[in-house]
Structure formats: C-alpha cells, structure tokens
Amino acid sequence: MRTGEALVELLAGSYGVDTVFGIPGVHNIELYRGLARSGVRAVSPRHEQGAGFMADGWALATGRPGVCAVISGPGLTNVLTPVGQAFHDSRPMLVLAATTATADLGRGHGPLHDVPDQAAIARPITAFSETVLDPATVPGLVAGAWDVFDNHRPRPVHLALPTDVLEAEAGPFTALARAARRAEADPAAITAAARALRGAARPAIIAGGGSVAAGSELRRVAERIGAVVVLTGNGKGVLASSHPLCAGNALSNPACQAVLAAADVVVVGAGVVSDADVWNGGRPLPRAPGGTIVRIDLDAAQLERRMQPSVGIVADAAAALAAIADALGAGEPSQWGAAQAAEVRAAVAAAASPAMLPWLRALKQAVPAHAFVALDSTQLAYTAHSFLPCEAPRRWLAPYGFGTLGCAIPMAIGACVASPGQPAFALVGDGGWMFTVAEMATAADLGLDIVAVMWDNGGYGQIAISFDDAAAPPIGVAISSPDPESIARGFGWHVRTVDRPGDLQHAIAQSFAAGGPNFVRVRVPRLPA
Numbered sequence: 001m002r003t004g005e006a007l008v009e010l011l012a013g014s015y016g017v018d019t020v021f022g023i024p025g026v027h028n029i030e031l032y033r034g035l036a037r038s039g040v041r042a043v044s045p046r047h048e049q050g051a052g053f054m055a056d057g058w059a060l061a062t063g064r065p066g067v068c069a070v071i072s073g074p075g076l077t078n079v080l081t082p083v084g085q086a087f088h089d090s091r092p093m094l095v096l097a098a099t100t101a102t103a104d105l106g107r108g109h110g111p112l113h114d115v116p117d118q119a120a121i122a123r124p125i126t127a128f129s130e131t132v133l134d135p136a137t138v139p140g141l142v143a144g145a146w147d148v149f150d151n152h153r154p155r156p157v158h159l160a161l162p163t164d165v166l167e168a169e170a171g172p173f174t175a176l177a178r179a180a181r182r183a184e185a186d187p188a189a190i191t192a193a194a195r196a197l198r199g200a201a202r203p204a205i206i207a208g209g210g211s212v213a214a215g216s217e218l219r220r221v222a223e224r225i226g227a228v229v230v231l232t233g234n235g236k237g238v239l240a241s242s243h244p245l246c247a248g249n250a251l252s253n254p255a256c257q258a259v260l261a262a263a264d265v266v267v268v269g270a271g272v273v274s275d276a277d278v279w280n281g282g283r284p285l286p287r288a289p290g291g292t293i294v295r296i297d298l299d300a301a302q303l304e305r306r307m308q309p310s311v312g313i314v315a316d317a318a319a320a321l322a323a324i325a326d327a328l329g330a331g332e333p334s335q336w337g338a339a340q341a342a343e344v345r346a347a348v349a350a351a352a353s354p355a356m357l358p359w360l361r362a363l364k365q366a367v368p369a370h371a372f373v374a375l376d377s378t379q380l381a382y383t384a385h386s387f388l389p390c391e392a393p394r395r396w397l398a399p400y401g402f403g404t405l406g407c408a409i410p411m412a413i414g415a416c417v418a419s420p421g422q423p424a425f426a427l428v429g430d431g432g433w434m435f436t437v438a439e440m441a442t443a444a445d446l447g448l449d450i451v452a453v454m455w456d457n458g459g460y461g462q463i464a465i466s467f468d469d470a471a472a473p474p475i476g477v478a479i480s481s482p483d484p485e486s487i488a489r490g491f492g493w494h495v496r497t498v499d500r501p502g503d504l505q506h507a508i509a510q511s512f513a514a515g516g517p518n519f520v521r522v523r524v525p526r527l528p529a
Contacts, residue, residue: 003135004030004166005037006173012038014175021051022069027098030166031069043417046438048075050410052082055093057414060397065092065149072098073113081404083156087125088401089234090209092149093156101164122158129158135170143176151182153299185315185323192311194327196265196292202336203227204263208271209234212393214318220325226333228340230256232271236396241389245337247344250386251277255347259340260285267294268307270317296320348386358501360387366508367425372397372415376408378429379462380455406435409452416448423449430456430481443517444492451511453520454484488519497521
C-alpha cells in the first residue's frame with residue numbers, strides 16, 4: 001500500500017480513529033484512498049476552518065482527538081484558527097496536511113500551494129508540528145501525538161506530509177508500544193492537600209477544563225468538605241449547575257471573587273484561570289491572608305500561573321481528586337459552601353442586563369437539558385456563558401481564550417456527528433454567523449438536529465458599544481447580513497423569525513420538536529450590554 005493508506009489504516013486499527021473532517025484535493029488523495037480502504041467516515045465541510053471547528057467540537061464531546069485531513073498550503077492555513085482555539089483551550093486535535101514534494105521543500109520553485117516551511121507555520125500553536133520526510137517515521141510521530149493526547153496537557157499536533165511521501169510505497173505500519181503513562185501524584189502532596197482540606201472552614205474549588213473527566217471525583221471531595229465549586233468556562237458541566245454547591249462559571253463576577261478571597265483553602269483543579277474567565281486585567285485572584293492554595297494539573301508549568309500554590313500536584317485531576325477523597329476520610333462538611341454558591345448564583349442573575357434578561361430566560365426555558373450548547377462570540381452569548389445552566393460535562397461548546405468568531409455551528413456539527421441522536425443548540429450573531437455560514441450546508445447534508453438562533457442586532461453590536469465606551473467613532477461595525485431567512489432556507493434549514501422573548505421560547509421548542517436543522521432569527525434593535 002502507499003504511505004497515505006498505511007497512515008489511515010494505522011490510525012483506524014490501532015488508535016480508534018473512525019471519523020475524519022476534511023476537504024479532499026489533488027495533494028491529499030492518498031489519505032482519502034486510505035479512508036475508503038479503512039472504512040473511516042469522511043465528513044466534508046465547506047471550508048477547512050469548518051473542518052477544524054468540527055474536529056474541536058468532536059473532541060469536546062468525546063474526549064478523543066478530532067482528526068482533520070487537509071490539502072497543502074491554504075488547506076493548512078485555513079484550519080489554523082480552530083487549531084489555535086484548541087491549543088488555547090487544551091484540546092486534542094490531529095491535523096494531517098499534505099505539503100510540497102520533498103524535492104521542492106523550501107526551495108522557492110513555486111509549486112502549487114507552496115509555502116517555505118509549512119510545519120513552522122503551525123508550530124507555535126501545536127504540541128509539535130513536523131514534516132514527514134521518511135515513511136518509516138510515521139509510527140513514531142503518531143505515537144508521539146497520542147502520548148500528548150493521553151498523558152500530557154492535550155493540544156493539537158500537525159503532520160506535514162509531502163506529496164511524494166504520501167504516494168511512496170509502505171508496508172502496513174505497526175503501532176509502537178505505549179510505554180508512557182500520566183504523571184502520578186506525589187503521595188506527600190496528596191497528604192498535605194487532604195490535611196489542609198480536612199481543617200478548612202471556608203473551602204472552595206475552582207474546576208477547569210482539565211477536570212472534565214473528573215466529575216464524580218470532584219463531587220466526592222466537594223460534598224465531603226462542603227466546598228463552594230466555581231467553574232471556568234471550559235470546566236462548565238463538571239459539576240451540574242443544579243448542584244447546591246455549584247456557583248457556576250462566575251469567576252468574573254465580583255461576588256465570586258469575594259468568596260474566593262474569603263476562602264481559607266482553594267483547590268484549583270486542572271485548568272487555565274485565564275483572563276477570558278476572570279476579566280480583571282491579568283491580575284492574580286485575591287486570596288485570604290494565610291490561605292492555602294492546592295493546584296492540580298498535568299502541566300507542571302501551569303501550577304505557577306495566576307495563583308501560586310501552597311501545594312502543587314502534577315497529576316491527572318481524576319486520580320488526584322480520588323486520592324484526596326480517600327485521604328480525607330469521614331467527617332462533617334462545612335456549611336459555608338452551599339450558602340456561598342447560592343449567593344454567587346443570585347449575583348450572576350442580578351448582573352444580567354435588564355434588556356438581555358427576558359431573552360436569556362427564554363433560552364433557559366426552551367433549550368433541552370440534554371442538548372449540546374454551542375456559543376459563538378456574540379452579544380447575547382456573553383451573558384449566556386454564566387447565565388445558562390449545564391447539567392453534564394462535554395455538553396458546553398464555546399470559545400474562551402482565543403475568542404474566535406464563527407465557531408458555534410461547526411462545533412455543534414462536530415458534537416452531533418460524535419453523538420448520533422443528541423441535538424445541539426447554537427447561538428450565533430449576525431456578524432459572526434457569516435464567518436462559517438457555508439457549514440449550514442454540511443449540517444443539512446448530514447440531517448443533524450441543530451437549532452441555531454441568530455441574534456440579529458444589525459452588525460457588530462457589541463463592538464459598536466466598545467467604540468462608544470472608548471469615545472471613538474464606530475467604523476466598520478454596521479455590516480449587513482442580507483435576508484438570512486432566505487440564505488438558511490437555501491441551505492435546507494427550517495426557518496422561523498421572532499421579535500419578542502416569548503416568541504423565541506416557542507420557536508426554539510417548535511424547532512427541537514421538528515428535528516433536523518432549524519434556524520431562528522431574532523430581530524432586535526441595538527441593545528446595551
């Protein structure tokens with residue numbers, strides 16, 4: 001067989017890859033020959049950016065790496081925005097991109113899709129990015145990618161595959177033995193953490209995206225000590241929003257920051273406490289004098305960022321929290337956590353703009369609890385991040401640190417492909433919607449149950465407010481999204497249009513009941529944030 005075929009067969013047979021998102025071209029046909037040979041499902045978006053966002057949504061929904069297959073040059077550069085998002089939010093993604101034939105690499109001969117060094121372009125936003133010059137190196141590179149995905153802070157990996165290498169004959173590849181394992185917690189650090197928590201009167205936990213597979217262990221520790229649980233955006237759903245100890249993803253709320261400042265012990269569980277969560281200009285979170293900080297993370301470098309730990313634990317969150325729970329033993333939980341969580345939840349609800357609140361309540365009432373929720377960067381979504389509930393992990397799909405536009409619909413597509421029969425809700429703006437509007441065709445091709453609500457405030461409404469706040473003339477924000485109903489119908493979506501919150505709740509309920517791809521346009525005047 002050829003290298004492209006052998007690579008796909010290796011991924012399918014030894015690493016469980018069963019779906020690839022990508023666009024075929026003359027330079028990656030050998031990868032697609034391998035997809036046909038191995039039976040791996042090929043999902044075809046309309047743009048490589050859509051492929052990357054779909055792969056990211058897949059990774060969020062499954063915990064497994066999303067895989068992209070793209071052409072050389074523009075295929076790779078088009079997919080880099082979602083790669084950057086996955087890098088910032090610590091999610092696994094494998095990008096297989098064709099590149100210039102080895103005889104032309106970096107020589108400026110001008111072949112089709114040529115860039116001087118394709119692997120170098122992707123390197124800053126990947127765990128590693130390498131050009132495959134010899135088919136014999138493929139098993140080692142793939143094993144290295146899965147070592148990142150399974151044992152370290154998960155981040156994207158890019159392999160640039162020269163066209164002549166893809167076409168070269170290669171025997172079936174054998175997967176290398178997986179010798180590496182996740183770091184195991186230092187028993188002394190576990191003992192120190194348990195000792196601090198056992199004596200805590202005002203315990204708190206901040207759960208990040210690295211805790212997404214540690215929900216039961218986190219709940220066990222929180223309930224044992226009575227800790228208030230605060231979530232980062234990427235950690236939303238780790239503890240159900242309805243749990244009495246859950247304060248939600250409210251790190252930017254002053255009431256939440258006051259609670260953390262009063263806590264005598266704070267456990268930070270596997271997450272980037274970034275400015276996209278805190279919005280305080282990059283300052284460290286306040287802490288109580290003499291308070292103890294316990295940090296758990298697979299990434300040792302992360303332990304020192306924003307909050308200096310009293311106890312640092314380099315380990316998987318689930319394993320570390322389980323060990324802490326065992327070490328805690330029996331005891332009476334503090335009553336402080338539930339009271340503080342209730343106060344923070346009330347503060348978050350009170351902070352919602354009166355102009356936005358009826359719309360947010362409509363979403364809260366209408367979106368099914370079991371649906372994926374995908375949020376784009378748009379005015380209504382900024383409050384919805386902390387206002388809407390989430391009852392389970394891996395259902396909340398949103399851009400955080402990278403703050404991309406246009407990701408919601410393709411991320412919802414990726415999650416639905418990963419979870420057949422489970423519906424998705426996507427909230428988009430009339431500006432950002434246009435970034436990836438073509439992926440509505442992909443959703444229709446696949447017959448997915450997606451309800452997309454477009455918040456139409458006549459352009460980049462939130463950016464216009466930012467211009468006003470800066471006393472700068474608002475230039476470039478009054479853009480058009482012409483006749484979105486006809487565009488959505490043209491892509492095969494059912495369409496509804498509303499002007500009032502009560503109508504929105506009814507339209508969303510109708511859309512989910514109808515099944516398939518549904519589009520709801522919300523027409524509003526420009527509202528204050």
